[in-house]
Amino acid sequence: MASSKVTFRIQRFDPEKDEAPRDQDFQLELEPGITILKALNKIQAELDPTLALRYSCGSAICGSCAMKVNGHARLVCKTQVSDCVKDGVLRVGPMGNLRVLKDLVVDMEPFWDSLDKVKPYLAPDPAQAAPEKERLQSPEEFLRIDPSTTCILCGACYSDCNVLEVDKSFVGPASLAKAHRFIFDSRDAETTERLRKISEKTGVWDCTHCGECSTRCPTEAKPLERIEEIRVKAMTEGHHGNAGARHVLGFRETVGRRGLLDENYLPARSVGFFNIPGLLSIIPVGLRMMKRRKNPPLRPHSIDKVDEVKKTFARFEELRK
Ligand code: SF4
Ligand code: SF4
Ligand code: FES
Incomplete structure (x- = not known):
């Protein structure tokens, strides 16, 4: 297949020089089958070494390359240029709902802080003696949490969540998917407390069901589905005082x-x-x-x-x- 010319319209922002973000165009002649990450690497190597972006694995595993492509968050190492070019142009910008540090790099601190709020680690029963090796669970028990364990903490759902756009106190979709992972874990002993806490204001009921998080999620974590499961469990277990x-x-x-x-x-x-x-x-x-x-x-x-x-x-x- 022949190569094609693409204009990358990239949002730039240098806090030391710019008062506000601005767009800059870069033209690239690209072979078919190239990812957006590879194209950005090419721009950085051949056209402008000052372009700032964050990435690591290049294989949709580490979760560090999420950014907005044509206005929606995506992992750029997993996205083909050819799938996103419109009239010869492809727009790239930083993730939403997070402060831009430079160009395509955002401050992830609020995202990590929101995760902390759901106690994102296993809390086994302290009265039980620690096992000699690992804590076991059956394949059926694991299947219950399988989708939520696939979250790679990329922040794409956080970036495009409509509630977070107007209310930064909302715990957010990624944290709710992470909460699901422990609420439904057969080895966790704090299910009731987790459900009580997540049913409070800024938690699982503040989501407005827009579905954007699941659409943007590059894995099977699909936060909205996990949110619905948490709500059903909270209602079934009598957490009605909210x-x-x-x-x-x-x-x-x-x-x-x-x-x-x-x-x-x-x-x-x-x-x-x-x-x-x-x-x-x-x-x-x-x-x-x-x-x-x-x-x-x-x-x-x-x-x-x-x-x-x-x-x-x-x-x-x-x-x-
Ligand atoms: S479905 Fe809920 S959590 Fe997901 S993006 Fe929409 S408001 Fe946010
Ligand atoms: S739930 Fe999906 S979109 Fe959100 S952080 Fe995890 S992998 Fe990324
Ligand atoms: S670079 Fe690791 S997920 Fe894209």
Whole structure:
């Protein structure tokens, strides 16, 4: 196959010279089958040695080469140039939700700090004597955590998470996938405490289900799927004293039992009927909605095909029992 000319539009930022990031174009004549990492190495070696980027293994193992390609986080050592060129141009920039140190290199500290919050290591029962060799688990038990063990801590999910864009206190998708890895580990003795903690504010219920993390994840860790599994386990084990769980229960009460979508009941049910500071805190939101005529009707409306919906909930109740 013939070589082709590609324009790499790279976001540059040198904190010693630039006040704001700027784009710089580099033209490369490339053979087919080249990865973006190799192309960036070529730019660095042949066109501009000051270009800063981070990488190590070149084989989608170390997780250090995540950056934005055409606006979305990807491992550049795993991504072919030919899959991403649009009208002869390929845009490369640093990961999102993290401070840029130089060009394509970001400060990963907030990402590592978020991991620390979920105690990312095995906590076996201290009352049990330490085994002579390793702590064993069956193949079936391992399969339960297999997907979450594949996380390579690249940060691609953290970069593109919509919640982190507006709320940096959210623990983030990678940490939740890591939490899953220990919550479901048969050798861990702190499942209850882990579930209690992760159900609090900034934890598993703060995710808005946009799915971006799973789309961006280069491994089978797929954070959104892990988040859903943690939520189910937290609900099943009775961790209901938090806004997320109360919202789920409230939804079941209005839609599942009454067949109504009661959007006035849900906010109060979620913060808690006796939580006076919580109730006061949602009043301004309600007033803003009223001002913009976005408030739900006072009389909740019935939902379409209500009998079908009730049947689905009843069936789910049976299965749950
Ligand atoms: S699904 Fe949740 S955790 Fe994943 S990117 Fe969206 S908001 Fe973030
Ligand atoms: S969950 Fe996926 S995207 Fe997120 S850090 Fe781990 S491997 Fe990377
Ligand atoms: S360089 Fe190691 S994952 Fe890309």
